[in-house]
Structures are given as structure tokens and as C-alpha cells.
Amino acid sequence: MRTIALTNQKGGVGKTTTAVNLGACLAKLGRRVVLIDLDPQGNLSSWMGININELDKSMLNVLRGDVLISEILKETCVKCLWVAPSNVTLAAMERTLANKLENDTILRNSLSPLLDHYDYVILDCPPSLGLLTVNALSAVREVFIPLETKVLALNGLVTLINTVNLVKDTLNPTLEVTGIIACMFDIRTNLSNEVVGKIKDKFHDKLFKSLIRESTKLAECPISGQPITLYAPESRGTQDYMDLAREVIEGEEKKDWWIFGRQRGKT
Numbered sequence: 294m295r296t297i298a299l300t301n302q303k304g305g306v307g308k309t310t311t312a313v314n315l316g317a318c319l320a321k322l323g324r325r326v327v328l329i330d331l332d333p334q335g336n337l338s339s340w341m342g343i344n345i346n347e348l349d350k351s352m353l354n355v356l357r358g359d360v361l362i363s364e365i366l367k368e369t370c371v372k373c374l375w376v377a378p379s380n381v382t383l384a385a386m387e388r389t390l391a392n393k394l395e396n397d398t399i400l401r402n403s404l405s406p407l408l409d410h411y412d413y414v415i416l417d418c419p420p421s422l423g424l425l426t427v428n429a430l431s432a433v434r435e436v437f438i439p440l441e442t443k444v445l446a447l448n449g450l451v452t453l454i455n456t457v458n459l460v461k462d463t464l465n466p467t468l469e470v471t472g473i474i475a476c477m478f479d480i481r482t483n484l485s486n487e488v489v490g491k492i493k494d495k496f497h498d499k500l501f502k503s504l505i506r507e508s509t510k511l512a513e514c515p516i517s518g519q520p521i522t523l524y525a526p527e528s529r530g531t532q533d534y535m536d537l538a539r540e541v542i543e544g545e546e547k548k549d550w551w552i553f554g555r556q557r558g559k560t
């Protein structure tokens with residue numbers, strides 16, 4: 294099982310868009326994928342057609358230890374793609390976590406029922422570096438950082454990487470940033486190219502080669518309740534996220550990212 298947190302403390306950079314669409318593309322390529330909504334905004338859950346105002350069980354109950362994560366998984370319109378939903382009640386967890394001993398590793402322990410049953414667990418983090426994000430970073434092996442390429446936000450990126458390193462040094466020694474994803478790439482402007490060039494200079498091969506171009510279809514698909522692969526299968530959004538998924542799958546060969554057990558479902 295590969296465990297990946299999609300993290301960036303900046304809002305609106307494409308974390309949720311990437312979680313859903315990368316997840317759907319990995320599922321299309323034969324992987325079994327769980328998306329964990331770790332954002333009290335519940336955007337990912339709503340997108341996948343879940344009524345977040347009427348959740349009887351959610352990630353909040355999992356983090357409180359009331360239920361196993363496997364008990365809250367919901368099937369989606371995509372075969373082999375499941376969602377562990379959240380809603381605004383998760384915001385209360387931030388306070389609860391602050392008072393709990395060993396609060397940083399609660400999520401890691403709660404992922405264990407998923408071992409051996411799924412290939413990818415992808416966590417959609419909130420736009421902050423608070424305790425929910427720190428829990429995500431303590432629970433996973435890999436971090437993917439989606440970046441908006443319409444603005445140069447290197448300072449924020451450095452802060453984020455420092456936080457990842459802090460968690461690595463103190464709580465989770467195997468944690469690694471394995472990919473930076475250039476999102477909302479605007480082919481019409483030089484700025485996007487410039488930003489991508491600067492990220493490449495600074496972070497070398499950490500930047501995925503697949504760029505996610507800006508696209509109206511990608512902006513529309515949350516309303517449709519589907520990932521881009523179903524909403525607009527022929528669109529460049531599908532093309533870009535399928536390319537990214539193939540690149541992520543190529544990474545399976547590079548290093549032993551598979552934690553707690555065997556590699557499954559290879560195509």
C-alpha cells in the first residue's frame with residue numbers, strides 16, 4: 294500500500310482536484326484506491342456525491358477511535374475508488390488532538406485496517422499546517438505537493454518542506470516529498486513556464502513531468518459529481534491526470550514505497 298498526503302497550506306492550489314482525479318486515473322489503471330478527506334470543508338466528499346450534512350460516521354469518528362476506517366468507506370461512481378468522508382465536525386478534532394497525548398500519530402494507527410486491501414491511500418489535506426496536516430504527515434510515507442503555477446510562491450513551498458522535514462526528524466523518519474505537481478498550468482502565458490522552470494531548478498527531479506493544464510472542464514467537474522475521467526473522458530484534463538497517474542505508477546518501480554506488505558494489482 295502506498296500512502297500519499299496531498300499537502301499545501303495555500304488554499305485553492307488543486308489539492309482536492311488532484312486527489313479525486315489522480316485517484317480516479319489510478320483506479321482506471323487497475324489500482325485499488327482510497328481517498329481520505331481530511332479537510333473539514335468536505336469538498337472531496339461532496340464532489341463524490343456524499344451528502345456531508347447527513348454523515349452518520351466520518352473521519353472524525355475514526356480519529357476518535359469510535360469506528361474502524363474500513364467501516365466508513367463509501368463506494369463511488371468509479372470502480373475501485375472509495376472515499377473516507379469528512380465534514381465540518383472534523384474541525385473539532387483539531388482541538389481534541391491538541392489535548393491528546395501522542396496526538397500526532399492517531400491517524401497513522403487508524404490506517405492499519407486498510408493494509409493489504411488497497412494499493413493507494415491518498416489524503417486530501419486542509420489548507421493549513423495545523424494538527425490535521427501534521428497527523429497526515431505522520432501517517433504517510435510520501436508527500437505530493439500540488440502547486441498553482443500561475444503565481445510564484447516559493448516562500449510557501451520552503452515553509453512546507455521545512456514542516457515536512459520537521460515531522461520526518463521527529464515523528465516519521467521515512468517521510469519523503471516524492472512529487473511536486475504543477476497545477477493550473479496556463480499554456481498561454483510565460484509566467485507558468487517561468488514558475489515551472491524555477492521549481493525545476495530548485496527541486497530537480499521532484500517535479501512531475503506531467504503538467505496539469507488549466508481547463509474549464511476540470512473546474513466544472515466537481516459540480517457534476519464525477520471525476521474528469523467520467524465527466525469529460527476526451528478532455529485534456531483527463532489526458533493530464535492520466536499522464537500523471539502513469540508517472541506515479543512508474544515510481545512504484547523506483548523505490549520500495551509499499552508499506553506494510555505486498556505490492557498488489559500491477560498491470
Ligand SMILES: Nc1ncnc2c1ncn2[C@@H]1O[C@H](COP(=O)(O)OP(=O)(O)OP(=O)(O)O)[C@@H](O)[C@H]1O
Pocket residue numbers: 303304305306307308309310311332334336418419420476477478505506507508509511512513515
Ligand atoms: N487545472 C485546473 N484548471 C482549472 N481549474 C482548476 C484546475 N485545478 C483546480 N481548479 C479549480 O480551482 C479551484 C481550487 O481547486 P481545489 O479545490 O482543487 O484546490 P484546493 O487546494 O483543494 O483548495 P483548498 O485549499 O480550499 O482545499 C477549484 O474551483 C477547482 O475547480
Ligand SMILES: [Mg+2]
Pocket residue numbers: 308309310332336417418
Ligand atoms: Mg481542497
